[in-house]
Amino acid sequence: MFKHFVSLQWKSFFRSSNLGKSIALKIIMGFFAVYMMVSFAGLGAALFFILKKLYPDVDPMLTLSGYMLYWVLIELFVRYFMQKLPVMDVRPMLINPIKKSSITHYILAKSGFSGYNFMALFMAVPFSIVLLAQGYPPLNVLVWLFAICCIVLTINYTNFIINKSDKVLIVLGTVILVLYALENFGVLPVKEFAGKVFYTLYENPILALIPLGLALGTYFVNYNFLRKKLYLDASLKKKTKKAVTSDLSWTKRFGDIAPFLQLDLKLIWRNKRTKMQVFISLAMILYGLIFYGMDAYGETSTIYLFVGIFMTGIFLSNFGQFIPAWDSEYYGMMMSQNIPLRKYLESKAGLIYVSVVVMFLLSIPYVYFGWEALAINFSSALYNLGVNVPVILYFGSFNKKRIDLTKSAIGNTQGISATQFLVMLPIMVIPCLFYFGLKMLVSFEVAISVLAIMGIIGFAFRKPLLDKVTEAYRKKKYGMIAGFKEQNS
Amino acid sequence: MITTQNLTKKYGSQLVLNIEHLDIPKGQSFGLVGNNGAGKTTFFSLMLDLIQPTTGQINNNNVQVNISEAWKPFTSSFIDESFLIGYLTPEEYFYFIGELRGQNKADVDALLANFEELFHGEILNQKKFLRDLSKGNQKKAGIVASFIGNPEVIILDEPFANLDPTTQIRLKAIIKNLAAKQGVTVLVSSHDLMHVTEVCERIVVLNRGEIVKDIQTSAETLKELENFFAGSPLSAEEE
Numbered sequence: 001m002f003k004h005f006v007s008l009q010w011k012s013f014f015r016s017s018n019l020g021k022s023i024a025l026k027i028i029m030g031f032f033a034v035y036m037m038v039s040f041a042g043l044g045a046a047l048f049f050i051l052k053k054l055y056p057d058v059d060p061m062l063t064l065s066g067y068m069l070y071w072v073l074i075e076l077f078v079r080y081f082m083q084k085l086p087v088m089d090v091r092p093m094l095i096n097p098i099k100k101s102s103i104t105h106y107i108l109a110k111s112g113f114s115g116y117n118f119m120a121l122f123m124a125v126p127f128s129i130v131l132l133a134q135g136y137p138p139l140n141v142l143v144w145l146f147a148i149c150c151i152v153l154t155i156n157y158t159n160f161i162i163n164k165s166d167k168v169l170i171v172l173g174t175v176i177l178v179l180y181a182l183e184n185f186g187v188l189p190v191k192e193f194a195g196k197v198f199y200t201l202y203e204n205p206i207l208a209l210i211p212l213g214l215a216l217g218t219y220f221v222n223y224n225f226l227r228k229k230l231y232l233d234a235s236l237k238k239k240t241k242k243a244v245t246s247d248l249s250w251t252k253r254f255g256d257i258a259p260f261l262q263l264d265l266k267l268i269w270r271n272k273r274t275k276m277q278v279f280i281s282l283a284m285i286l287y288g289l290i291f292y293g294m295d296a297y298g299e300t301s302t303i304y305l306f307v308g309i310f311m312t313g314i315f316l317s318n319f320g321q322f323i324p325a326w327d328s329e330y331y332g333m334m335m336s337q338n339i340p341l342r343k344y345l346e347s348k349a350g351l352i353y354v355s356v357v358v359m360f361l362l363s364i365p366y367v368y369f370g371w372e373a374l375a376i377n378f379s380s381a382l383y384n385l386g387v388n389v390p391v392i393l394y395f396g397s398f399n400k401k402r403i404d405l406t407k408s409a410i411g412n413t414q415g416i417s418a419t420q421f422l423v424m425l426p427i428m429v430i431p432c433l434f435y436f437g438l439k440m441l442v443s444f445e446v447a448i449s450v451l452a453i454m455g456i457i458g459f460a461f462r463k464p465l466l467d468k469v470t471e472a473y474r475k476k477k478y479g480m481i482a483g484f485k486e487q488n489s
Numbered sequence: 490m491i492t493t494q495n496l497t498k499k500y501g502s503q504l505v506l507n508i509e510h511l512d513i514p515k516g517q518s519f520g521l522v523g524n525n526g527a528g529k530t531t532f533f534s535l536m537l538d539l540i541q542p543t544t545g546q547i548n549n550n551n552v553q554v555n556i557s558e559a560w561k562p563f564t565s566s567f568i569d570e571s572f573l574i575g576y577l578t579p580e581e582y583f584y585f586i587g588e589l590r591g592q593n594k595a596d597v598d599a600l601l602a603n604f605e606e607l608f609h610g611e612i613l614n615q616k617k618f619l620r621d622l623s624k625g626n627q628k629k630a631g632i633v634a635s636f637i638g639n640p641e642v643i644i645l646d647e648p649f650a651n652l653d654p655t656t657q658i659r660l661k662a663i664i665k666n667l668a669a670k671q672g673v674t675v676l677v678s679s680h681d682l683m684h685v686t687e688v689c690e691r692i693v694v695l696n697r698g699e700i701v702k703d704i705q706t707s708a709e710t711l712k713e714l715e716n717f718f719a720g721s722p723l724s725a726e727e728e
Contacts, residue, residue, distance in 0.1 A: 243578045243616045259588040263574070270576040270618070333572035336537040337589050338561040338638075405576060406620065478541050485571070 005106045037122055044123035048130045061131070061202055066195030070176070072155060075120070077172045079159045083116055094230070104227045108219060111160070117152050124148045143205035150211035157218035161225070256340075260347035267326055268351075271405040274319070274326065281315040281355065285362045292369045299372045300444040305435045305451075308380030309388075309428055311363055315355035316384055320392035321423055323348050324473070328402040328484035335481060342470045349389055349466065356384045372444070379452035380431070386458025388427050390465040395423040397472040400483025490515040490642065490674045491536070495545035498531055498698075506531045506698040508545075513676070513691075515641070518668035520689030520706075521678040522714065528698040529678040530568065533646050536676075537566055549642060562590070566644035567631040575620030579612045579630045582619060583637060590638025597637060604633050607659050625651045632660065636667075643667065644676045649684045661688050682718070686711045 051060035090103050128145045132138055162168045182188040201207050248262045268274040288307045297303050319326075324344075327334060334344070360381035366373040431451055438447035458465065473480075491513040498506040506528040513519050521529050534540045536547050538554045546553050549560040566572070574582055587597035601613065611626050612633075619627060628651050635643055648664075649657050665688055667673040679685045685692055686706055694702035694717065702717065704710055 243618045243621075245578055245581065245616075259585055263577075263585060266576060266581070330571055330574050332537075332539050332568065333574075336539060336561070336564075336566055336568075336572075337586070339589055478539075481539050 005110075040119065040122035041126045044126035045130055047123065047127050048134065061136070062195055062199050064127075065198035065202065066191035068198045069190065069194035070179070071120075072151065073172060073176050073179075075155050076159060076162075077169070077176060079116060079155065080162065080169050080172075083111075083114065083156075083159055090230075091232070094232070100230050101227060104223055104230060107226065108157070108222055111156060112153055114156065117156055120148065120152050140202055140205055143208045144202045147201055147208040147211045150208070150215040153215040154211060154218050157215070157222050160222050161218060254350065257343050257347040257350060260344050261350065264347055264351055267405075268319075273403070273405065277315065277318045281318055281359070282362070284314040285311055285359060287311055287314075288363070288366055288373075292366065292373065299370050300376075300439060302432050302436045302439070304373065304376050305380060305448075306428060306432050308363075308377040309384060309431055312356050312359045312377060312381040313384040313388055313427065314359065316352050316388055316392060317424070317427055319355070320348075320352055320389070321395065322399065322403060323393060323396040324480070325396075325399045325401060325403045325484065326405070329405060331484045332481055335477060341473055342466065345393055345466060345470055345473065349393060349462070352389050352392075353385060356381050356389075375448050379448040379455070382452045382455030382459070383431050384455070386455030386460075386462070387431075390458065390462065390469060391426050392423060393466070393469045394472055397469070397476045397480075400479055402484045402486060404487075490517075490550055491676075492548045493545070494548075496532075496535065496542055496547060497544045498528075498535060498540065499543045504698055506535070508532070508698075508700060511693070511700065513674060515674055516668055516672040517691055518664060518675045518689045519677070520685035520692040521676065521695060522680070522682060522685055522692060523678075523695035524680075524718070526697070527695040529695055530646055531698075532695070533566070533568060533644050533676070533678065536644060537564070537568070539568075560642075563641040564644070565590070565635040565638065565640035565642070566646075567628075567635040567648070568644075568646045570624070570627050570631065572634075573619045573627055573631050576618055578616070578618055579622070580614075582630065583634055586634045586637050590640075592638050600637055601633070604636075604663075607633065607656060607663070609656070625653060625656070628652060629656060636663075640673065642674045642676070646678050647680070648677060649679055649681055657684065664688050682711060682714045686714065 047064070048060050051058075051063045055063050090107060093103055094100075124145055128141050131141045179188075179190045183190040201210070248265060251258045251261045251265070254261055268278060288304075288311055291297065291303055291307050324331065360377060363377045363381075364374065366377060434454075435447045435451060438450055491511075493508050493511040495510075496506065496508045497504060505526075521532065523529050531540070535542055536549070536554060538558075541555060546555065548554070549564060552560040554560050574585070577585065583597050583601060584594055587593070592600075601608075605613075607629060612622070612630055615622075619630060622630065628648070632645060632648055635645065645664075648660060652660065661684065664675050664677065668675045668690070677685065677688060690706055692702070692704045692706055692710060692714070693700055694704075694714070702714075704713065
């Protein structure tokens with residue numbers, strides 16, 4: 001029976017429309033995946049020495065053990081967003097002569113091989129190899145590795161027991177924060193305590209039975225739960241959220257674009273992928289810390305301009321590059337309705353303007369790293385407003401790939417084509433080149449002023465620019481309608 | 490109202506639609522029937538300027554549809570579920586369409602009140618997004634949305650498919666009323682010969698992209714159509 005399931009899985013993977021994607025994209029994604037794996041593995045291998053260097057007097061294993069409680073909690077927290085029990089694919093099997101118990105085992109076993117489970121192993125395995133090379137007792141190390149596998153599986157199955165309950169998520173988040181705070185303010189030595197627990201696990205191989213028991217236990221809790229609910233109207237039902245409508249009549253003050261603005265706000269808020277974009281954008285405000293935190297660049301390095309453009313323009317590029325594909329599901333309707341294309345685009349531009357301003361305001365604390373940081377972010381924001389908004393809208397007219405809004409947000413490459421890579425060039429690279437050239441030839445002040453002025457000029461001429469963009473959309477209308485109709489692109 | 494001249498649509502070398510001349514007068518309820526692939530949806534899509542004609546043109550109230558957009562304010566349509574915005578509730582969708590067609594909330598509410606019977610309590614105030622409604626209810630919402638804003642031309646592709654019998658009967662009455670009493674030109678396509686003969690004053694049969702019959706509906710029409718589709722349409726073409 002399992003053989004059948006596996007062959008189905010195989011086919012569903014290789015015949016999925018994703019595989020029909022352009023080779024170039026696949027190669028890039030492949031590189032990215034390999035890169036991630038290599039960096040994880042590299043980190044795993046280097047971890048021993050890093051820990052050794054940081055805490056020379058402590059056994060690195062003990063230091064690592066101290067962090068393991070956080071790892072478990074954070075992984076549970078993150079998985080809430082990423083992982084879902086793959087129950088939908090089994091619907092066709094229900095009416096066939098297959099025992100429900102084997103279907104259930106199949107679903108659960110399959111989830112055990114999910115990519116998320118391997119992430120920790122990519123670090124743990126190289127780390128263990130280094131441990132062995134360093135002369136740690138093989139039995140302890142290998143059993144420890146086995147225990148890690150069991151803990152990963154426990155996390156995996158616990159996640160399904162949590163089953164997307166927001167309450168548990170909030171509890172988890174609070175627990176993580178509280179533990180961290182207790183630790184930081186010296187109230188409770190969480191790390192030390194957790195470290196002892198996990199180190200004991202390593203010292204006494206027999207204790208690996210506990211994680212094994214937990215993994216099996218959570219598996220069977222899931223099994224019992226799922227086996228009883230393997231009905232179309234129970235666990236196999238798509239969850240429909242209750243529609244919460246909010247009053248958006250305040251958008252009326254924006255005049256003609258109000259209906260589109262309302263539509264866009266609902267689009268962003270009611271769909272996973274777009275909602276995620278908002279969160280990602282907000283989180284990316286921290287991106288600059290990576291660079292500002294290092295002193296290697298000097299106050300006015302071009303990398304900071306890149307950071308400025310990136311931070312203030314993150315929503316611009318994340319959301320903007322898929323205009324109008326966000327509306328692809330009903331683009332035919334939009335085009336046959338009495339819609340002034342211009343207003344439609346104005347509303348999108350308005351949203352992006354707001355996002356740039358918000359991101360700039362959020363970036364103000366970077367002034368801590370010197371007034372140059374603020375100046376760079378300010379001129380980046382202006383440049384984004386004036387130049388990049390029309391540019392990204394214009395490139396939008398090349399979008400022909402459908403985006404299914406109901407699909408999940410993470411690792412979703414729908415709607416991505418060569419355009420998305422091309423558009424990064426003018427948006428991110430060109431201002432950096434300008435800046436670099438002007439700063440070298442003249443001065444830092446002139447460089448940021450020129451970028452700011454370019455932005456202001458672009459903003460002043462936004463109306464004629466938008467007219468041009470509208471024209472481009474009009475010309476490409478039929479191609480877009482046809483492209484957005486293709487379900488499996 | 491709608492004049493089609495020398496209209497052809499080719500995909501590669503395949504001719505999918507070829508209409509030399511077709512005139513649909515104002516206030517007519519016009520039915521389009523044909524087998525799968527006969528070109529019904531293609532014709533409607535051309536009428537809505539969703540695809541480009543290879544040759545020829547369609548004039549909607551003297552507006553050439555692929556050149557000017559002036560036909561949009563008085564033309565409305567429902568082709569399929571892709572005309573719905575899945576993440577809106579039905580009410581929000583109706584108001585949105587209303588706004589595009591210059592109707593305020595009160596206007597839309599007044600119109601919707603007429604369709605309470607049709608909605609059968611399953612559309613309004615359900616706190617559900619359109620994407621979570623059943624196919625039939627989605628269709629109802631889409632069709633009713635096409636009535637918003639007093640359009641002069643309404644284009645409905647397969648409006649009866651997926652609807653329950655009660656709704657089919659009610660929808661037929663609504664369409665007849667629109668054409669007869671309000672002078673709206675209603676274009677309907679269907680696979681169901683019975684429905685079309687009941688609703689439409691005039692029926693055009695498309696076969697492989699060509700008009701093979703153009704009938705004013707009478708008592709014999711249904712029989713005539715049934716005979717046509719029962720016999721091999723191929724031989725009819727060869728005649």
